[in-house]
Amino acid sequence: MSELEDVKPFKLFFVVGEESGDQLGAEVIKALRARIGDRLEVCGLGGERMAAQGVQSIFPLHDIAVMGITAVLERLPTIIRRVHQTVDAVIAEQPDLLLIIDSPDFTHNVAKRVRKKAPHIPVVDYVSPSVWAWRPGRAKKMAAYVNQLLALLPFEPDAHKRLGGPPCDYVGHPLIERLDDLRPASGERAELGEGKKQLVVLPGSRTSEVSRLLEPFGKAVELICAQDPDVEVTIPAVPHQEQRIREGVKSWNVQPRIVTGEAEKFAALRCANAALAASGTVSLELAIAGVPMVIAYKLDWFFRRLKQINRFIKIVAVDTIVLPNLVLGDYSIKEYIEEEANPEALSKGVLALLSDSPERQAQLDAFSRIDEKMRLPEGESQAGKAARIILKTAGISD
Template identity: 40%
Template sequence: MRVFITAGEPSGDRLGAALMAGLKELVPDVTFRGIGGPLMQAEGLDSLFDMDEISIMGIGEILKEYRHLKARIRQTADAVVAERPDVLVTVDLPEFSLRVARLVKAVSDVRVVHYVAPTVWAWRPKRAEKMAAHVDQVLALLPFEPPYMEAAGIPCDFVGHPVVMEPQATTDQVLAFRARHGITGEMALILPGSRRSEVGRLLPIFAQVAHQLHAMRPDLRMVIPAAGPVAATVRAEVANWPGAPLLIEPANDPDGLDKRAAFAAADVALAASGTVSLELAAAGTPMVIAYDMSWLSRQIIGRMLRVDSVTLVSLVSETRVIPEFIGAKCLPGPITQAIGAVLDAPGAQQLAMDLTMQRLGRGGERPGLRAARAVLDRLPTGKPLH
């Protein structure tokens, strides 16, 4: 079996790698080509180019990089058509993925599976109908998503979220982490995102939060796990922060032990909106969510938004206990006050985090294996390879 699979950011790399591992378990002679990061490459992917080239979010940012993105979209589609795989799996990043799918479908009958349902429940509901012309199947991470896709005529399978299977730090590892770095009091994670565009926008705001937090709670230690593609940018910024912040970089933490220990050891996290809220919930770490975007993105997305929260933990658990500061509300002062409030009452979010993990499949079959079964079970022949 030949699979062409694409991803464009660290969260997609994790999803793609989990799916690839599941496919290898069910179809031992499967081979992979496409675009992905280190995790997918470790599973056997031959990547066309560095996935960081297509990791761009926000309308203004996409317009600025449009010519380069368009060239990479065409290169990827041409590679798929030339390869003629049994299936093309596009992982998240719809601005890139769905354009590749459309080009591929225009000149071939290659089966297309999109992994991660678009957020049609949040904004732009017509996207599902447009996808139906060039996507044969959707794999959903969230349990409430399949009906939205099926209403548009696209078969959709809820496969759970790989975050529920990610290893968590033990108590001994947490204690060792704190001792190794001399952290004896309160600890806050600062997580400004993994995309260049969002980190560039959020870091100046988070820097002001860091200074205010230090003034308010001078014994609080800030720890910043930086994603590989933006590590240099983050390192340069936090060098000027007060309180001797601890930077965790993938290059110095290849097995991820420090990052896992930091997630479990933290008393609170300030995080960019996105998948990281689920990682924090898996670790049981209460959080404050903040996100900003360009003025153009604010105007367009703000008018289209159909939900009152963008935090995945809040949406999955159907609660609203996690403070979030989005767009014009992404201001250092209110964010700092919210972090202080969470530190003073850390247990308020626990039920929402536990419920989220349960609904995402904790305790069940690995989501990557479930995703692999879903891909195989809907092959056009109707005869699963396994």
């Protein structure tokens, strides 16, 4: 490295759209500073964690951090205005690299416009959109404005190669670095037949998920406990859904224990013998924790309408939406979608997992392979690998 290179600053512009991206961004900044020190200059759009690392956000993150079709439509004028404001800020700063993190509906709209106005600025996308599951044509389109993709799931590089997407590298998933939080200590999880069986019920973190799944989950729990009275039920609720869930379970014949916060949630997973859960990242948490599960998913009105025209428009690319199935290349986790997610079917699936059944053993056997699929080489962290690839994309050797 020349003396000039050694002192030349590296300006990195961040665009994130929600809290999870803010957390990833903050960790990348720490990893980059560990590599290039004070050469790093950071700017852009971020939240509180990135602010603590020196990013003065161009506007508050809550302006765009909305979920669900209805919420997006209500805030659409603001979101559009913020997209253009962010693009203008990138062009004004002329960074050495633009790093967009997750929230593709916002961040990719920024990246596309930056590419048109300033094609010399390399773009790295941290967290792949789910092109392998939904609208696979997006992968090829991304290749026009994304130079490098950093994936959280180990099957995503092959998926993008198959679909014509941008260059993609697996950098690890945050959960695989938290094994001590998710795996039970000795004696923490009772074996089947040793006391009460522990069932965790996870109806989701979004209002739309909870409103669609809480009622069929409650009826399924009633059927489960009627056939197996030794079952105890715990619902780990995210704080912003706690009151909604407490109100919803008042009509349940079997009253669950409700816990809140991540620490209590992980404690419940470490004790659980089986789970009934909404589709999403929680399925990966359960698999890493070694908890056999039944997964349910019900579409909202907008995507249910899309499903009706699915024979005319190809929007679904995989046969399963359960993340551990995709990671492991194994279909042992049963998923119940739409009409299949009824109390009778869900209860039957869960009861099989609360006994020494072939279904339970198949999932446990599959989970035993998750570490080899998801762990990075010894000594390399998710943020560290992401930082290394970011610098390489920008043409900087550290």
